[in-house]
Amino acid sequence: MTKVLIIGGGIAGPTLAVALTKIGLEVELFEAQPADAPQRGSWLNFQANGLDALRSIGVGHWVEELGYPVETMSFINGRGKELGRMPMAFRRPDGLSSRMVPRAELFTALAEMARHHGVTVHHNKRLASARNTDTGVVARFEDGTEATGDLLVGADGIHSTVRRIIDPAAPAPRYVPVLNAGEYIPDFSVPADPHDFRMQFGTRAFFAWMNTDDGGAVWFANPPMKQEPAKGVLSGMTDADWRRWLHELMDGDTGPAARIIDATPGPIHGFTTYDMPVVRRWHDGSRMIIIGDAAHATSPAAGQGASMSLEDAVILAKCLRDCPSTASAFTTYESLRRERVEKIVENGHRSSSDKAAGPIMRVLRDAILPGKFRAAAKDGGASMMWLQGHHIDFEERVVPATGEPDSRGLGARRLGARRLCDSTTTRLDASRLSARRLRPVP
Numbered sequence: 001m002t003k004v005l006i007i008g009g010g011i012a013g014p015t016l017a018v019a020l021t022k023i024g025l026e027v028e029l030f031e032a033q034p035a036d037a038p039q040r041g042s043w044l045n046f047q048a049n050g051l052d053a054l055r056s057i058g059v060g061h062w063v064e065e066l067g068y069p070v071e072t073m074s075f076i077n078g079r080g081k082e083l084g085r086m087p088m089a090f091r092r093p094d095g096l097s098s099r100m101v102p103r104a105e106l107f108t109a110l111a112e113m114a115r116h117h118g119v120t121v122h123h124n125k126r127l128a129s130a131r132n133t134d135t136g137v138v139a140r141f142e143d144g145t146e147a148t149g150d151l152l153v154g155a156d157g158i159h160s161t162v163r164r165i166i167d168p169a170a171p172a173p174r175y176v177p178v179l180n181a182g183e184y185i186p187d188f189s190v191p192a193d194p195h196d197f198r199m200q201f202g203t204r205a206f207f208a209w210m211n212t213d214d215g216g217a218v219w220f221a222n223p224p225m226k227q228e229p230a231k232g233v234l235s236g237m238t239d240a241d242w243r244r245w246l247h248e249l250m251d252g253d254t255g256p257a258a259r260i261i262d263a264t265p266g267p268i269h270g271f272t273t274y275d276m277p278v279v280r281r282w283h284d285g286s287r288m289i290i291i292g293d294a295a296h297a298t299s300p301a302a303g304q305g306a307s308m309s310l311e312d313a314v315i316l317a318k319c320l321r322d323c324p325s326t327a328s329a330f331t332t333y334e335s336l337r338r339e340r341v342e343k344i345v346e347n348g349h350r351s352s353s354d355k356a357a358g359p360i361m362r363v364l365r366d367a368i369l370p371g372k373f374r375a376a377a378k379d380g381g382a383s384m385m386w387l388q389g390h391h392i393d394f395e396e397r398v399v400p401a402t403g404e405p406d407s408r409g410l411g412a413r414r415l416g417a418r419r420l421c422d423s424t425t426t427r428l429d430a431s432r433l434s435a436r437r438l439r440p441v442p
Helices: 012-022 048-056 103-116 161-166 239-250 257-263 305-322 326-355 359-378 382-388 430-434
Strands: 003-007 026-030 043-046 068-070 072-077 082-087 098-102 120-122 127-132 137-141 146-149 151-154 174-185 196-201 206-211 217-222 270-275 288-290
Touching: 003 012, 003 137, 003 146, 012 026, 012 103, 012 305, 026 146, 043 103, 043 305, 048 305, 072 359, 082 359, 098 103, 103 120, 127 161, 137 151, 151 161, 161 288, 206 257, 217 239, 217 257, 239 257, 305 326
Parallel strands: 003 026, 003 151, 026 120, 072 196, 151 288
Antiparallel strands: 043 098, 068 098, 072 082, 127 137, 137 146, 174 217, 174 270, 196 206, 206 217
16 A cells, blocks of 8 residues: 655645545654644635535535635725725635634644544654655654655645755745734624625735624734844734734724724734745655645735645645556646646735835725726626636546656646646536536546
8 A cells, every 4th residue: 555654734734644545545644843832823714715625525524614704805095995895705606605714723623634534643743854765755853753655745834844855956935025913802893894804905004804703803914024034033022012013004094903903812923924936846756745835835815825735635636546657646736736826826926015015006006906896896706716716526537647747847837737637627617618628537
């Protein structure tokens, strides 16, 4: 039986582990943090395509009740001028929608899901190195222990060790010039319609808030910081420091930001964000591959980091199941994923830049955005269908890619994912899709 070592127990790792057990592979999962380690970040936007990926392998029920549904996003500027409203997501035929989810609860649910399916999970296992042998791959951890398997998958996040092992020349993550802070406030309401996330392009910072179904509210802020802060700067800021800075940033802007900051139980803290515009090598062609944020991290502005990771996990499992060799599976996986995820990363980067706009760009942004929002509202969110309407059918077989990667690891990209596998095609409706569907491999 093929044994797969998965490095990273966040979002992609546990999901891949479960998907691989469903196709009959042996799995061990290694997580660097202790089992009771607190999770960074407060809330994340968990979009419908991520839940679709989980449902495709029969585990959607583990997370679909977490958090709160979000139906629309409405936008104002610092003066309170209405810039528009748009659906959060395309209205999918299956009824799936986006949700705001506590990060810690999502991580916990996915970890429990993996254990429930018999996955062996090791904590306090930070990867130090990995090497291929004639018969497999050996992972060595900082505590001096080793593990041996047939394949190794790096689901170890944006600062991935596996990525550096596969390609020592891989670029470092790109700093996104806005920070993130946010919390939940119980028994508190803010001016916003039900299931509407109210977002403000403030004069000096981006600020957003939403009422939750349990009578509370959730909010986040994106303080701009052009230069990446030195190590220890943010962790050295106290709750009082953050409250004072957020008040200064939002001072003079219309809206409830000041009241929200004061009502937050705390402690308020913030963190830097990064993305990965292009990772040239996702795999070594034989035994090691990266997925999720390790391969294509996007800024939180895209709202797709978790969902892309879940898509990755399911598609990689399909490729390993249906392709004739590991090399073919890796090549096919990359061909099916690269174009989509790099487009999402770029969208997220543009959205983050809008949040850190200067005086001139703010004027242009406020003039252009209303038209964009009107168009999005008019089509009912269909313009976002390619993103949130993405559907995976786990039972449909993958069409293996033809050809081999070139020396830069980019061969799969040349193959054109859209003509390889209909099971990952974004779908408008059956009639429009039927003309370009490919028959699954018998």
